[in-house]
Amino acid sequence: MTSYRITLTYCIIIVAIIEFTYNESGIIMNEILKLIDKGNIYYNKKNFTLLKGDSIELMKNLKEKSIDMIFADPPYFLSNDGITCKSGKMVSVNKGDWDKKDNIDEIHEFNTLWIKEARRILTEDGTIWISGTYHNIYSLGMALQQMDFKILNNVVWFKKNPPPNLGCRTFTHSNETIIWAKRSEDSNHYFNYDLMKSMNNNKQMKDVWMIGSLRKKEKKHGKHPTQKPINLLKRIIQASTERDMIILDPFNGSGTTGMAAADLGRKYIGIDLEEEYLDLTTKRHKEFSRKLKLF
Numbered sequence: 001m002t003s004y005r006i007t008l009t010y011c012i013i014i015v016a017i018i019e020f021t022y023n024e025s026g027i028i029m030n031e032i033l034k035l036i037d038k039g040n041i042y043y044n045k046k047n048f049t050l051l052k053g054d055s056i057e058l059m060k061n062l063k064e065k066s067i068d069m070i071f072a073d074p075p076y077f078l079s080n081d082g083i084t085c086k087s088g089k090m091v092s093v094n095k096g097d098w099d100k101k102d103n104i105d106e107i108h109e110f111n112t113l114w115i116k117e118a119r120r121i122l123t124e125d126g127t128i129w130i131s132g133t134y135h136n137i138y139s140l141g142m143a144l145q146q147m148d149f150k151i152l153n154n155v156v157w158f159k160k161n162p163p164p165n166l167g168c169r170t171f172t173h174s175n176e177t178i179i180w181a182k183r184s185e186d187s188n189h190y191f192n193y194d195l196m197k198s199m200n201n202n203k204q205m206k207d208v209w210m211i212g213s214l215r216k217k218e219k220k221h222g223k224h225p226t227q228k229p230i231n232l233l234k235r236i237i238q239a240s241t242e243r244d245m246i247i248l249d250p251f252n253g254s255g256t257t258g259m260a261a262a263d264l265g266r267k268y269i270g271i272d273l274e275e276e277y278l279d280l281t282t283k284r285h286k287e288f289s290r291k292l293k294l295f
Contacts, residue, residue: 029267032246035061042275043282045289047267048258050278055250055271059117062269067121068190068245070128071236071257073228074114076135077107107136111143114250119147121248122183125190127152127240131178131228141179149181152189156208157232180240192239199235209235227253233260241266255281262288 029047036051040058043050051058118128128149130140144151155178162174182189196205211232233256241247243265249257252270254277261268262285272278 028246029269032063032066032269034063037061042278043285045285048262048285049269050252050255050258050281051269051271052273052275052278053271054273056114056117058271059114059121059248059250062121062248064120065123065126066246067248067269068123068126069237069241070118070122070126070248070250071131071233072114072118072128072250073131073253074111074136074140074251076133078135104139108139108143111136111139112146115140115143115147115149118248118250119149119183124183125188127180127182127187127189129178129180129236129240131157131176133173133176137177137179144179144181148184150183150185150187151179151181153180153207154178155180158208158210159213160210161213178236190240190242192242196235196239211235228256230256230260230263233257234264237261237264237266252281253277255284259284259288 029049033041033049036058040051040053041049042052115128122128128144130137130144132140141151157176157178159174159176162172165172197203199205209232211229213229237247237257237260244267246267246269247257247261248269248271249255250271252258252272255270258268258270258281270281272281
């Protein structure tokens with residue numbers, strides 16, 4: 001009988017701890033989002049929140065120094081009525097109005113504005129990862145330095161099977177740069193060195209990553225023109241955050257950052273203007289939640 005009581009008491013304590021953790025987690029997220037208009041909250045389920053609206057304006061209403069890590073894949077501004085080749089087919093490079101700017105000054109102003117807000121909402125020891133190509137990466141790097149970030153690494157994501165170069169006047173573009181930066185020179189940023197080393201045959205991980213492109217199941221509910229493979233985001237999140245930390249993606253897209261965050265036990269806030277992609281992310285998260293309940 002005594003053994004039964006001890007076991008029952010133990011179970012009650014465990015349940016109480018889980019409930020407290022969930023409630024505390026909810027309170028933290030609510031505190032971060034308290035200035036966000038309810039009309040901008042598109043989806044909100046257990047540490048996974050999607051906001052609909054302008055990224056810069058919504059970031060202005062997030063609590064100061066509340067986000068542990070930001071991953072951003074901002075617009076490339078390449079939608080110029082050109083064409084490219086994808087899966088052997090000629091396709092338009094126009095992604096949408098969100099990917100259009102008239103000149104380089106507008107592009108840099110946009111990058112400076114959102115990066116300024118990103119710095120305001122990052123914790124003192126928080127870090128930011130920004131993905132880009134040669135079209136916008138130099139503006140992004142300059143904006144980071146102008147906003148007093150300290151750049152830690154330029155990670156090169158090498159693509160095994162890039163689209164062919166139709167013009168035949170340059171080398172085939174087969175990589176994207178991902179800048180990793182901490183909030184300031186004095187920040188004591190988190191880096192899971194041991195895990196990264198263990199994932200690389202117990203050798204120091206280099207800054208050139210060969211990670212495959214999107215898998216078929218990642219396109220199940222549709223895809224975004226600049227969608228990243230989930231394994232890329234998982235590595236980024238594992239390298240620079242711990243469980244229960246809060247991650248923001250101000251350009252949510254198809255929600256791959258959010259799916260990686262949820263799978264790794266992190267809290268997530270995603271922002272996007274396009275309802276189409278918020279719907280796509282919602283479907284992905286609901287499917288993930290259903291599968292989670294089966295185990």
